Amino acid sequence: MKLRKNVAISDSGFIFNPSTGDSYSVNPVGMEMLTLLHEGTPKEKIKSQIMRDYVCDESTFEKDYYDFTLMLRNYKLLEEDE
Amino acid sequence: MSKPKYTIAVTGLNAIDSPGPGIAVIRGLKVAESFDVRIIGLSYEAMEPGIYLHNLVDKTYQIPYPSAGQDVLFERLTYIREQEEKIDFLFPNFDAELYSFIKLHKRLEGELGIKMYLPTLEQFEARHKPNLYEFGTKYEITVPFAQMIFSANDIHAVTEKMGFPIVVKGKYYDAKIAYNNEQATQYFNKISAQWGLPILLQEFVQGTEVNVCGIGDGNGNLMGAVPMRKLYITDKGKAWAGVSLDDKELIEITRKMVANTNWRGPFEMEFVKTSEGKYYLIEINPRFPAWCYLTVGSGQNQMEAMVNIAMGKKVEPFTDYKIGTMFIRYSNDLIVDIKEFEKISTEGEL
Incomplete structure (x- = not known):
């Protein structure tokens, strides 16, 4: 799963999709997730990193990861082949 | 100098x-x-x-x-x-x-x-709202089906074929979305009273409105083009804010229109982009749009370029623009x- 190459992510958590003109903002955890996805980090590695840095069990991570990536897909922020 | x-x-x-x-x-x-x-x-x-x-x-x-x-x-x-x-x-x-x-x-x-x-009279007439469907067919640009009517009595026959919602458009300005025959009749009367006849009934396409402001040199060359999405729309359907887009497909459609028609002068192409990513051409305005200062903000002073072309100066086509440049209007x-x-x-x- 990868973010579209042209999606701009600023340090403040502001995201701009230049293909649609839509913009969003994410909190620091969302920002971390987006950065990892932008780098093409595999899901298992994201999971271990988030579970290491935050108080989060596996089922909560799975649910939130699914919700978050579904939202990214709905907003057309993911590469089309995903 | x-x-x-x-x-x-x-x-x-x-x-x-x-x-x-x-x-x-x-x-x-x-x-x-x-x-x-x-x-x-x-x-x-x-x-x-x-x-x-x-x-x-x-x-x-x-x-x-x-x-x-x-x-x-x-x-x-x-x-x-x-x-x-x-x-x-x-x-x-x-x-x-x-x-x-x-x-x-x-x-x-x-x-x-x-x-x-300016565009030639042929170009001006060909992109007229009543002729746009034919224009799209000729130049392989998808245009929603539309029918011209001169009387409110014709509305029913058209909506039987097209269904609802339907877009009721004036010859030059104004467009309203009607969800039943009564609304369509009301808009027909209102728009025709202001802008005259005919009125155009157009198939409604659901999606996001994206526009392009550009210039053609009359020899088939696209001299500049900036695509924009409206971010804030007034109750009159006008952009109060917008942002320049990274949309190569839209630029290519625009390039094709200019190449096929040898368009001369400024234009605004208005599209609806569906959720499937398909572009429908809704309108071509044969002039600069009110948001054309965004082209300057994005690095293409198209107004300056056009004057220079007309003055016989050598003008290179713009090849780039700054994506993510916004405009926001204000009243004063x-x-x-x-x-x-x-x-x-x-x-x-x-």
């Missing part, structure tokens, strides 16, 4: 809630790097705000409404030309006046030395001395 100074006449000074493009065009000309400019405003009504924007408009003359005919317009422009040392270029900015200016093109240049850079209260209003109202110039 010193820059030339051009005197440029501009219409569309009605910077109101449904703004004419004149003020945006003038702002583009004022920041041109290759020439200095004196602006002559051409107004239709005494309440057009541009008349009183003295930092942008040096002198304003009222001109007759298009319904008065070309000879009356030519006569008025002859008078204006006599008052001014010269008028190098003229920017008509209203759809409704373009026919007259296109017809007067040669006379204005030949007899008064006023250049313009100009304080105007009643004497100025009196002068433009009684003498027709200020």
Whole structure:
């Protein structure tokens, strides 16, 4: 799963999709997730990193990861082949 | 090297809630790097705000409404030309006046030395709302099906075929979405009372509105193009805010339109992009749109480029623009001395 190459992510958590003109903002955890996805980090590695840095069990991570990536897909922020 | 100074006449000074493009065009000309400019405003009504924007408009003359005919317009422009040392270029900015200016093109240049850079009459007619579906078929651009009607009695027959919702459009301006025959009739009456007949009934396409502002050189070359998505739309459907997009497909569709039609002059192409990523051409306006100053902000001063093309200067096509450049309109209260209003109202110039 990868973010579209042209999606701009600023340090403040502001995201701009230049293909649609839509913009969003994410909190620091969302920002971390987006950065990892932008780098093409595999899901298992994201999971271990988030579970290491935050108080989060596996089922909560799975649910939130699914919700978050579904939202990214709905907003057309993911590469089309995903 | 010193820059030339051009005197440029501009219409569309009605910077109101449904703004004419004149003020945006003038702002583009004022920041041109290759020439200095004196602006002559051409107004239709005494309440057009541009008349009183003295930092942008040096002198304003009222001109007759298009319904008065070309000879009356030519006569008025002859008078204006006599008052001014010269008028190098003229920017008509209203759809409704373009026919007259296109017809007067040669006379204005030949007899008064006023250049313009406009589409040909064929190009102007071909992209007319009633002809747009045919235009799209000819040039392989997807256009929603539309039918022209001259009477409200025809609405029912058309909606039987097309279903609802349906878009009710005026010949030049205005468009409303109707969800039943009663609404369609109401919009038919309202729009035809203001803009005349025919009225166009167009298939409704669900999606996001994206527009392109560009210029063609008349030889099939796209000289500049900036795609924009409206971020905030007024109740009149006008963009109050927008952002330049990274949309290569849209630029390619635009390039194809310009190449196939040999489009000459400015244009705005209005599309609806569906959730499947399909583009439907809704309208082509044969002039700069009111948001054209975004092209300047994005790195393409298309107004400056167009004047230079018309002046015979070598102009390279723009190949790039800054993606993610926004515009946000604002309203402002100009304080105007009643004497100025009196002068433009009684003498027709200020």
